[in-house]
Amino acid sequence: MSGAPRSRSDVVFVNAHIVDPASDFNAMGSVYIRDGTIAGVAATPEPDGFPDGARRIDCDGNLLLPGAVDTQVFVGEPGLGHLESFADVGATALASGVTTIVTGPNTDPVIDNGTLVDYITRRARDTTPLRVHTMATLTRGAKGQKMSEIGLLAEAGAIAFSDGEQALGDAAILHRIMKYSTAFSALIVQPPLDPHLSRGGVMNSGAVATRLGLAGIPAFAETILLARDLRLAAATGARYHSAGIASREAVELIAQAKAEGLPVSCSVSAHHLTLNEEAIGNYRTFLKLSPPLRSEEDRQALVAGVASGVIDCIMSDHCPRDPETKRVPFEEAAFGAIGLETLLAQVLGRDNPWCHDIPLCRAVDALTQRPADIFALPNTGRLAVGVRADLVVFDPHQRWSVDLALWRSRTKNTPFEGHELNGQVCYTMVGGTIVYERI
Amino acid sequence: MNSSALPNTAPMIWCRRHLLGIEGLSAQEITYLLDRAERWLDSSQEFLAAGRPLLGRTVLNFFFEESTRTRTSFEFAAKRLGAYVISAAQLGSSIAKGETLIDTATTLNAMHPDILVVRHPCSGAVGLLAEKVSCRVINAGDGRHEHPTQALLDALTIRRRKGRIAGLKIAICGDVVHSRVARSNIHLLHTLGAKLRLVGPASLLPAAMDDICCYYNMAEGIRDCDIIIMLRLQHERMRAAYVPSLREYFHFFGLDRKVLAHAHPDVLVMHPGPVNRGVEIDSVIVDDPECSLIHQQVETGVAVRMAVLDLFGDTDDAVVTL
Numbered sequence: 042m043s044g045a046p047r048s049r050s051d052v053v054f055v056n057a058h059i060v061d062p063a064s065d066f067n068a069m070g071s072v073y074i075r076d077g078t079i080a081g082v083a084a085t086p087e088p089d090g091f092p093d094g095a096r097r098i099d100c101d102g103n104l105l106l107p108g109a110v111d112t113q114v115f116v117g118e119p120g121l122g123h124l125e126s127f128a129d130v131g132a133t134a135l136a137s138g139v140t141t142i143v144t145g146p147n148t149d150p151v152i153d154n155g156t157l158v159d160y161i162t163r164r165a166r167d168t169t170p171l172r173v174h175t176m177a178t179l180t181r182g183a184k185g186q187k188m189s190e191i192g193l194l195a196e197a198g199a200i201a202f203s204d205g206e207q208a209l210g211d212a213a214i215l216h217r218i219m220k221y222s223t224a225f226s227a228l229i230v231q232p233p234l235d236p237h238l239s240r241g242g243v244m245n246s247g248a249v250a251t252r253l254g255l256a257g258i259p260a261f262a263e264t265i266l267l268a269r270d271l272r273l274a275a276a277t278g279a280r281y282h283s284a285g286i287a288s289r290e291a292v293e294l295i296a297q298a299k300a301e302g303l304p305v306s307c308s309v310s311a312h313h314l315t316l317n318e319e320a321i322g323n324y325r326t327f328l329k330l331s332p333p334l335r336s337e338e339d340r341q342a343l344v345a346g347v348a349s350g351v352i353d354c355i356m357s358d359h360c361p362r363d364p365e366t367k368r369v370p371f372e373e374a375a376f377g378a379i380g381l382e383t384l385l386a387q388v389l390g391r392d393n394p395w396c397h398d399i400p401l402c403r404a405v406d407a408l409t410q411r412p413a414d415i416f417a418l419p420n421t422g423r424l425a426v427g428v429r430a431d432l433v434v435f436d437p438h439q440r441w442s443v444d445l446a447l448w449r450s451r452t453k454n455t456p457f458e459g460h461e462l463n464g465q466v467c468y469t470m471v472g473g474t475i476v477y478e479r480i
Numbered sequence: 481m482n483s484s485a486l487p488n489t490a491p492m493i494w495c496r497r498h499l500l501g502i503e504g505l506s507a508q509e510i511t512y513l514l515d516r517a518e519r520w521l522d523s524s525q526e527f528l529a530a531g532r533p534l535l536g537r538t539v540l541n542f543f544f545e546e547s548t549r550t551r552t553s554f555e556f557a558a559k560r561l562g563a564y565v566i567s568a569a570q571l572g573s574s575i576a577k578g579e580t581l582i583d584t585a586t587t588l589n590a591m592h593p594d595i596l597v598v599r600h601p602c603s604g605a606v607g608l609l610a611e612k613v614s615c616r617v618i619n620a621g622d623g624r625h626e627h628p629t630q631a632l633l634d635a636l637t638i639r640r641r642k643g644r645i646a647g648l649k650i651a652i653c654g655d656v657v658h659s660r661v662a663r664s665n666i667h668l669l670h671t672l673g674a675k676l677r678l679v680g681p682a683s684l685l686p687a688a689m690d691d692i693c694c695y696y697n698m699a700e701g702i703r704d705c706d707i708i709i710m711l712r713l714q715h716e717r718m719r720a721a722y723v724p725s726l727r728e729y730f731h732f733f734g735l736d737r738k739v740l741a742h743a744h745p746d747v748l749v750m751h752p753g754p755v756n757r758g759v760e761i762d763s764v765i766v767d768d769p770e771c772s773l774i775h776q777q778v779e780t781g782v783a784v785r786m787a788v789l790d791l792f793g794d795t796d797d798a799v800v801t802l
Binding site: 248257365369370371372373 | 503580581582600602603604605607608622623624625626660663686687689690
């Protein structure tokens with residue numbers, strides 16, 4: 042349940058297990074907030090010079106980390122607000138410990154000019170305390186043909202460029218765009234799926250697809266596009282980010298590219314770290330994702346990739362979908378699952394059904410500092426003195442039921458319907474104000 | 481997939497609500513169905529006239545995908561058992577007007593048919609529909625996934641001619657990737673102990689199937705086989721060209737006398753139909769009564785469907801047997 046936002050008085054969090062990768066801080070301590078910014082982080086249970094009148098919050102030994110930075114969240118406005126509006130996403134994200142999101146360009150109309158970037162910025166600012174940044178398209182209308190006005194869009198505030206759901210398939214066009222974009226240090230983002238090789242496919246290629254009689258998307262649909270794009274990045278010097286890799290081979294390609302010193306990065310969705318293709322079971326459409334869930338071997342490679350740092354960020358890939366597009370045969374169903382509300386539980390929760398032993402600092406880094414740095418978001422993803430106070434207190438052991446009656450997202454397409462998970466947010470703070478408090 | 485068991489009715493071998501596929505059925509369940517079907521094949525006219533076990537029941541054939549032979553076969557079967565049969569074809573139905581599968585299911589359910597026979601172009605769709613209705617559902621083919629009555633009739637046809645299934649060398653040839661008949665047959669014949677292999681162009685054989693060898697050469701693939709099941713190129717399920725041309729396909733993967741000579745001398749040839757003469761199989765073989773079982777398959781098909789309908793009419797919730 043959310044409490045009403047309090048006024049910006051001083052706040053001190055005590056008795057917290059603070060994890061701030063930017064300063065290498067991973068210890069019990071306290072955090073003092075004044076005037077909306079971090080005034081002190083101390084390795085003592087209570088900070089020195091505890092001011093009178095400060096609200097004191099005892100974290101009970103729970104985790105305290107910078108507010109999560111989720112780099113792939115679909116917000117429907119403009120045009121598709123019935124799926125998820127800024128108000129919906131704001132409430133959901135803040136209750137889930139996410140204080141900054143990057144939203145994609147696949148709205149209606151797509152974000153391919155400055156006025157739309159401006160619209161997003163204003164609309165978000167007027168509706169929710171959640172920090173919202175937006176990507177703009179690589180090509181006009183996201184049609185994969187003509188270059189977008191990269192420079193003007195960047196000036197208007199677009200922080201990265203992507204055609205969103207569909208990768209730009211024409212290598213020549215992508216090459217030209219990447220080359221042009223270097224003047225603006227633009228970040229080029231592509232989903233790792235070759236549009237030709239994945240056409241018609243609805244799940245991972247392999248024994249499960251064969252048994253279910255469903256068309257498959259092979260792992261090489263991912264790696265061929267990724268390998269091609271990495272060569273273009275090498276040739277042009279453009280900054281490149283692969284959004285949502287899903288296979289073992291993709292992890293290897295990224296590792297190799299980084300070893301060569303290329304300015305590349307990548308993200309993985311929390312679903313791909315915790316589920317594999319077997320979860321589809323008897324044609325469960327909430328598990329129809331793009332890129333698809335692959336084998337257990339792939340999942341473990343993705344987990345190892347995050348642990349080693351080859352995979353930079355973890356995001357939710359929050360895709361609200363009209364229920365009518367999911368209550369149909371698997372082949373006909375829309376791709377995508379929502380993910381904000383389960384993100385932190387999937388990554389930081391303890392003793393959940395999947396096993397991933399990603400070290401705590403690395404896991405927090407993948408949710409905070411690293412995405413902030415890759416997308417060049419100032420003042421974000423860290424708990425340094427003087428930085429604005431966006432943070433979350435999280436209890437990794439708190440058990441809860443994924444009960445759709447209490448669900449915040451407007452749409453309900455979660456893979457975890459009916460499950461019990463460990464890991465819940467206690468407090469979320471944005472700019473020094475508590476915007477969410479679990480009662 | 482077949483859903484949960486019915487409330488306890490007698491020491492029955494069959495206690496599933498629906499027949500959605502062969503996968504998951506035990507050898508015992510399969511044999512039980514084959515035995516029941518065989519009774520209908522052997523029965524005399526008197527037997528047929530005497531028992532009309534589905535008198536007063538409604539069987540609704542709802543085919544979301546075109547079909548002549550399967551739909552007619554089910555109609556024949558249901559009518560012989562005395563049922564009132566309604567066949568709803570796809571065109572002119574509410575689907576053409578944009579109604580979803582689930583809404584269609586709940587609408588039909590509200591009319592309380594006893595048995596629904598459903599065919600749909602999407603894998604898993606019949607199972608999805610079966611979850612939404614309270615009557616019993618027979619899958620007449622869902623996408624590439626399963627066509628259980630076809631596999632049953634194929635197995636019975638084989639069993640009647642060869643006396644057994646276990647140990648037979650059986651080759652399934654052609655467009656396996658897009659074929660629900662292939663999948664159901666693979667599950668059934670494998671469960672009953674046949675030695676299976678798949679033969680066809682690499683682009684039409686599946687990525688992974690345990691224990692089953694794939695051959696890309698017809699002569700090698702059908703060597704010493706007792707039974708050859710030929711499949712049609714499933715154009716309607718193919719998004720693109722998997723083979724360069726029909727003449728190339730027939731040249732390398734078609735079944736003619738010359739290729740057939742590589743199989744066992746007593747080999748028998750089957751085809752679920754419809755047959756594309758000169759594409760996957762030479763006319764001469766189709767019409768050869770010595771080796772072709774194609775007509776027997778059709779006859780067996782009606783008996784198998786009578787057996788399944790009869791079984792579904794028999795083990796009813798309202799009937800309590802000891």
